[in-house]
Amino acid sequence: MHSMIVHCLVDGTTDFPTMPQSRVVRCDPDQLVAYVYKKQPDLVVIESEVSDVPRLTEIVRELRHTYGGSILVVGEWTDEVDLEPLLLCGAQDVLQRSACRAVWQTRMINLLRLDSRETRGHFRRAESLRKAIDNGKVVVHLQPIMDLVKAKPKAFECLARLKDDAGNLVPPAQFIPVAEKSGLIVPLGREIFRLGLEAAQAWRHETDVSFTFNLSTVQLTDSTFFEDIVELTENSGISPDRIVFEITESEPLAEDSSIGDTLEDLRAKGFRLAIDDFGTGYSALEYLTRIRFDILKLDRKFLNRIERGDLACDWIRSVIMTALRMGIDVVAEGIESREHVDFLKTCGKVYGQGFYLGRPAPAQSFSRNHLRVVA
Numbered sequence: 001m002h003s004m005i006v007h008c009l010v011d012g013t014t015d016f017p018t019m020p021q022s023r024v025v026r027c028d029p030d031q032l033v034a035y036v037y038k039k040q041p042d043l044v045v046i047e048s049e050v051s052d053v054p055r056l057t058e059i060v061r062e063l064r065h066t067y068g069g070s071i072l073v074v075g076e077w078t079d080e081v082d083l084e085p086l087l088l089c090g091a092q093d094v095l096q097r098s099a100c101r102a103v104w105q106t107r108m109i110n111l112l113r114l115d116s117r118e119t120r121g122h123f124r125r126a127e128s129l130r131k132a133i134d135n136g137k138v139v140v141h142l143q144p145i146m147d148l149v150k151a152k153p154k155a156f157e158c159l160a161r162l163k164d165d166a167g168n169l170v171p172p173a174q175f176i177p178v179a180e181k182s183g184l185i186v187p188l189g190r191e192i193f194r195l196g197l198e199a200a201q202a203w204r205h206e207t208d209v210s211f212t213f214n215l216s217t218v219q220l221t222d223s224t225f226f227e228d229i230v231e232l233t234e235n236s237g238i239s240p241d242r243i244v245f246e247i248t249e250s251e252p253l254a255e256d257s258s259i260g261d262t263l264e265d266l267r268a269k270g271f272r273l274a275i276d277d278f279g280t281g282y283s284a285l286e287y288l289t290r291i292r293f294d295i296l297k298l299d300r301k302f303l304n305r306i307e308r309g310d311l312a313c314d315w316i317r318s319v320i321m322t323a324l325r326m327g328i329d330v331v332a333e334g335i336e337s338r339e340h341v342d343f344l345k346t347c348g349k350v351y352g353q354g355f356y357l358g359r360p361a362p363a364q365s366f367s368r369n370h371l372r373v374v375a
Helices: 029-039 053-064 084-088 101-134 172-182 185-203 225-236 257-268 285-289 310-325 338-345
Strands: 003-009 022-027 043-047 070-075 093-096 138-147 152-163 210-215 243-248 272-278 295-298 329-333 350-353
Touching: 003 029, 003 101, 022 029, 029 043, 029 053, 043 053, 043 101, 053 070, 053 084, 070 101, 093 101, 101 152, 101 172, 101 185, 138 185, 152 172, 152 185, 152 350, 172 185, 185 210, 185 225, 210 272, 225 257, 257 272, 295 310, 310 329, 338 350
Parallel strands: 003 022, 003 043, 043 070, 070 093, 152 210, 210 243, 243 272, 272 295, 295 329, 329 350
Antiparallel strands: 138 152, 138 350
């Protein structure tokens, strides 16, 4: 069976190499998304004679909404050109246009071998997710973030859930990776934000209660994200300072200027920012000096360490106290026992989240009965 490669030439001429047992179809940029959606090729190559990264990024981002396979971008890159946006928005690789034919073919063969079997399966999963979003199968569950001293909710995290055709909930691990890879995290995130704002209406008069939403780098690099967020918030009547966006620590956000700019734009509009899963990957406390966060969410593994003794407890307290001295609120994730609560109360003003305090529950039926009194 022949591999199908769609070749999109953005500007200029080309010396695109042919490959044995492959079928290359040339495609205009304006027709690319529709053609790829219909044909489901094994590989898409976007070639440009000029180093117009913003334009190429927009093409890749638009393509990602309908395609789950590999994307190879080829152009004339100088050392000064920042190619990170292309990789962040979904391109599997970026190649010099002047590279020799052997380099081209080797990279294409590797991508085809890696993804040819997965592409169609991923495409089917992405298409199923798209239909679920369009048909109102997305629901929001709320999990409380508690004030451990006052024994009352400080915030609610709005969590994405999906219903299958039988009405059963689909685990997030089965659809979030598909959403991230396909670009559907953008419309999915928008729907979760819309539904979360609807849920916030029930707590409209409790102005000290916030609502938090998870963000990915895909959303932050999408050209429509910021305007959509602002419009939905204004229409809801919910004050922006009651909305918190959580960004995972595992991504090198500070190294991408466009993401940093979007985060600063959100802050300028009054939204607050939280760093999620702190302590799991990319950075340490120094990370907090590069991007201004309002809230630090300690990963659940921190609380698992308190059983190791005084040294571990002192280390956790030092992290918490450092954040508090920087004016950053602290939320401890993964609270699963009364012992966790009692320890955190010795660390200063710390908020808590976890199954012991309240499990996620459907927003439409959420009530104070879902909360545990911990005073």
